[in-house]
Amino acid sequence: MSETSSLSKDEICRTLVELGHILEISGSSPFKVRAFANGARALENWQGDLVSLVQDGKVTSIQGIGKGLAGLIEEWVLEGESEAEEEIRSLVPESLLDLLKIAGLGPKKVRVIYEELEIESVDELEEACQENRIQSLAGFGQTSENSILKGINNLRRFAGRHLVSQARVVAQRFLDAVKSVSGVERAEVAGSLRRNRETIGDIDVLVGTLDPIPVREAFMAVEGIREVMAEGETKSRILSEEGVGVDLRVVEPVAFAPALHYFTGSKEHNTRLRQRARERGWKLNEYGLWDEEGAALPTPEEQDIFRHLDMAWIPPELREDLGELEKAADLHSRSAEWEPLISEQDVKGVLHCHSTWSDGKATLREMVQAASDLGWVYYGTADHSRTASYAGGLSIEQLAEQRAELEEIRSDFPHMTLLQGIESDILADGSLDYPDEVLAELDYVVVSVHSSFSLPRAEQTARIEKALRHPATTVWGHPTGRLLLQRDGYEIDLDHLLSVAAEEKVIVELNAHPRRLDLDWRWGRRVLELGVDIGIHPDAHSTQGLRDVEYGVAVARKMGFSSSQVTNCMNPEEYLKRLNLCHKS
DNA sequence: GCCGTTTTCGGCCCGACTGTTTTCAGTCG
Ligand SMILES: Nc1nc2c(ncn2[C@H]2C[C@H](O)[C@@H](COP(=O)(O)OP(=O)(O)OP(=O)(O)O)O2)c(=O)[nH]1
Ligand SMILES: [Mg+2]
Ligand SMILES: [Mg+2]
Ligand SMILES: [Zn+2]
Numbered sequence: 001m002s003e004t005s006s007l008s009k010d011e012i013c014r015t016l017v018e019l020g021h022i023l024e025i026s027g028s029s030p031f032k033v034r035a036f037a038n039g040a041r042a043l044e045n046w047q048g049d050l051v052s053l054v055q056d057g058k059v060t061s062i063q064g065i066g067k068g069l070a071g072l073i074e075e076w077v078l079e080g081e082s083e084a085e086e087e088i089r090s091l092v093p094e095s096l097l098d099l100l101k102i103a104g105l106g107p108k109k110v111r112v113i114y115e116e117l118e119i120e121s122v123d124e125l126e127e128a129c130q131e132n133r134i135q136s137l138a139g140f141g142q143t144s145e146n147s148i149l150k151g152i153n154n155l156r157r158f159a160g161r162h163l164v165s166q167a168r169v170v171a172q173r174f175l176d177a178v179k180s181v182s183g184v185e186r187a188e189v190a191g192s193l194r195r196n197r198e199t200i201g202d203i204d205v206l207v208g209t210l211d212p213i214p215v216r217e218a219f220m221a222v223e224g225i226r227e228v229m230a231e232g233e234t235k236s237r238i239l240s241e242e243g244v245g246v247d248l249r250v251v252e253p254v255a256f257a258p259a260l261h262y263f264t265g266s267k268e269h270n271t272r273l274r275q276r277a278r279e280r281g282w283k284l285n286e287y288g289l290w291d292e293e294g295a296a297l298p299t300p301e302e303q304d305i306f307r308h309l310d311m312a313w314i315p316p317e318l319r320e321d322l323g324e325l326e327k328a329a330d331l332h333s334r335s336a337e338w339e340p341l342i343s344e345q346d347v348k349g350v351l352h353c354h355s356t357w358s359d360g361k362a363t364l365r366e367m368v369q370a371a372s373d374l375g376w377v378y379y380g381t382a383d384h385s386r387t388a389s390y391a392g393g394l395s396i397e398q399l400a401e402q403r404a405e406l407e408e409i410r411s412d413f414p415h416m417t418l419l420q421g422i423e424s425d426i427l428a429d430g431s432l433d434y435p436d437e438v439l440a441e442l443d444y445v446v447v448s449v450h451s452s453f454s455l456p457r458a459e460q461t462a463r464i465e466k467a468l469r470h471p472a473t474t475v476w477g478h479p480t481g482r483l484l485l486q487r488d489g490y491e492i493d494l495d496h497l498l499s500v501a502a503e504e505k506v507i508v509e510l511n512a513h514p515r516r517l518d519l520d521w522r523w524g525r526r527v528l529e530l531g532v533d534i535g536i537h538p539d540a541h542s543t544q545g546l547r548d549v550e551y552g553v554a555v556a557r558k559m560g561f562s563s564s565q566v567t568n569c570m571n572p573e574e575y576l577k578r579l580n581l582c583h584k585s
Numbered sequence: 586g587c588c589g590t591t592t593t594c595g596g597c598c599c600g601a602c603t604g605t606t607t608t609c610a611g612t613c614g
Contacts, residue, residue: 108610267614
């Protein structure tokens with residue numbers, strides 16, 4: 001047993017964010033604070049094997065991580081702890097970080113509350129507000145106490161982010177309301193939703209009109225507003241009944257494109273682009289772009305902003321300051337454009353769908369019908385395997401019966417290529433759930449982890465590697481097992497397993513269920529480097545679930561993928577050939 | 586703390602809303 005265990009990349013990112021906040025409360029330079037936040041983000045978005053990176057002394061090769069942060073990271077990876085970290089932590093009590101989560105409380109106010117009243121926790125702050133001990137502090141008043149109490153209440157009930165599927169419903173409600181107002185020329189959802197992030201913090205709606213007042217009124221009249229958090233000339237913010245924040249920004253139509261660019265973000269992308277404008281003596285904000293003489297440059301569309309700055313238009317999904325600005329400048333210099341990203345119409349069919357044969361809600365026939373209605377030309381059923389008894393896993397006999405049913409259905413859907421597969425549990429020892437000859441009879445095999453989530457990293461990796469190397473394995477299902485906003489994925493060496501998948505020609509699933517979206521988009525770059533093929537699969541348990549492909553396509557776009565980089569955009573003939581590359585029968 | 590095809594020092598995006606600030610700081614997008 002080692003005395004201290006190395007911190008994982010995720011733990012390191014979380015720690016960097018925390019240290020940044022501690023520095024902020026203790027009054028450090030805002031630029032140093034930003035450096036910690038940027039470093040955390042840079043590391044979060046970097047994918048690969050961190051231990052090797054540290055051993056090779058290459059941590060500073062990550063843009064945004066310099067000598068200082070690299071020193072911390074190296075200590076965390078090699079020793080599991082850091083003196084420099086402890087020094088920072090000793091500046092203020094850790095529990096103050098919770099106070100920062102209260103809306104309206106930032107580092108300056110938290111510091112005053114702590115230093116003047118020795119308040120260290122949310123509970124203590126609540127008590128102090130109730131006893132009216134806050135209003136006497138410099139910079140606070142009676143209203144402050146009420147708004148802090150409200151903030152504490154909201155924090156307890158509605159903290160956290162939201163699934164894309166839920167956020168889209170709320171967003172549509174508000175978008176419809178403002179779009180129907182007369183005088184509204186353009187209206188769009190911006191922010192993380194437009195960038196197709198995997199989870200959504202709040203919803204951002206932009207409106208272009210010369211008549212802003214009725215827009216604000218319509219926005220405030222939408223059903224299900226819990227609280228108005230701000231209401232100004234151009235900006236309003238509410239909290240919905242569901243606990244989702246919605247920001248409204250209203251600008252004149254002439255500023256719609258620069259405002260859409262601003263409001264789409266990301267913040268880091270915006271900052272970098274504004275910096276680029278500034279470097280040439282220009283100014284960029286949400287109202288427009290001005291040259292060194294202060295002359296406004298026309299920007300009727302987003303692409304005009306980029307063009308003036310000598311860049312190709314960047315798809316919203318890629319605006320994360322992860323190298324897209326450099327790529328856009330390069331494309332522009334070669335008079336080239338971004339290759340179009342995949343869209344839903346490019347998907348020709350799917351694998352990995354369940355039916356009433358196991359735990360699905362629709363019959364196999366109903367599922368095939370729904371797939372046909374979506375315009376798909378191939379469809380692969382995959383119910384659970386026999387060990388998954390809790391999910392109605394199929395016995396060998398049932399597999400044969402299902403095959404017979406599929407033959408019957410086939411005759412009614414002559415235009416479709418129907419495939420029988422299985423979602424085989426990867427058993428604890430890495431073997432699959434049926435004898436090899438049974439697996440070989442199937443058209444394809446998805447292998448997934450549904451048990452023994454907490455094996456040590458090396459064991460878990462070896463277990464999955466064994467499954468990926470099985471000759472029948474076609475697809476690696478929901479590779480990390482993460483459930484968004486619920487649980488992290490199991491501990492594995494994903495970088496290694498992706499290279500195994502590439503070697504074995506196993507298709508890595510981009511599971512489109514909005515709770516999973518697994519593989520995470522941040523692995524897109526690595527997937528390309530390693531030559532891994534991905535497939536967008538809905539993991540549908542109902543006919544409605546097939547539509548989740550939309551969320552999978554969104555993630556593939558965020559990976560920057562075109563249709564040629566997704567297996568199930570192939571035509572049926574090519575696709576069958578691709579499946580048989582790895583599924584030996 | 587990070588970074589560099591004008592820089593290894595001296596910058597680091599820019600603007601809206603709120604509250605108690607009698608002239609703007611803090612927070613947030
Ligand atoms: N220039 C600039 N733009 C910002 C800043 N903060 C936010 N924005 C822009 C870019 C963001 O995407 C957009 C909406 O802000 P949000 O706080 O809602 O962030 P976003 O939607 O990206 O993520 P979210 O899922 O809501 O946490 O506003 C900033 O500090 N500077
Ligand atoms: Mg947002
Ligand atoms: Mg927002
Ligand atoms: Zn599964």
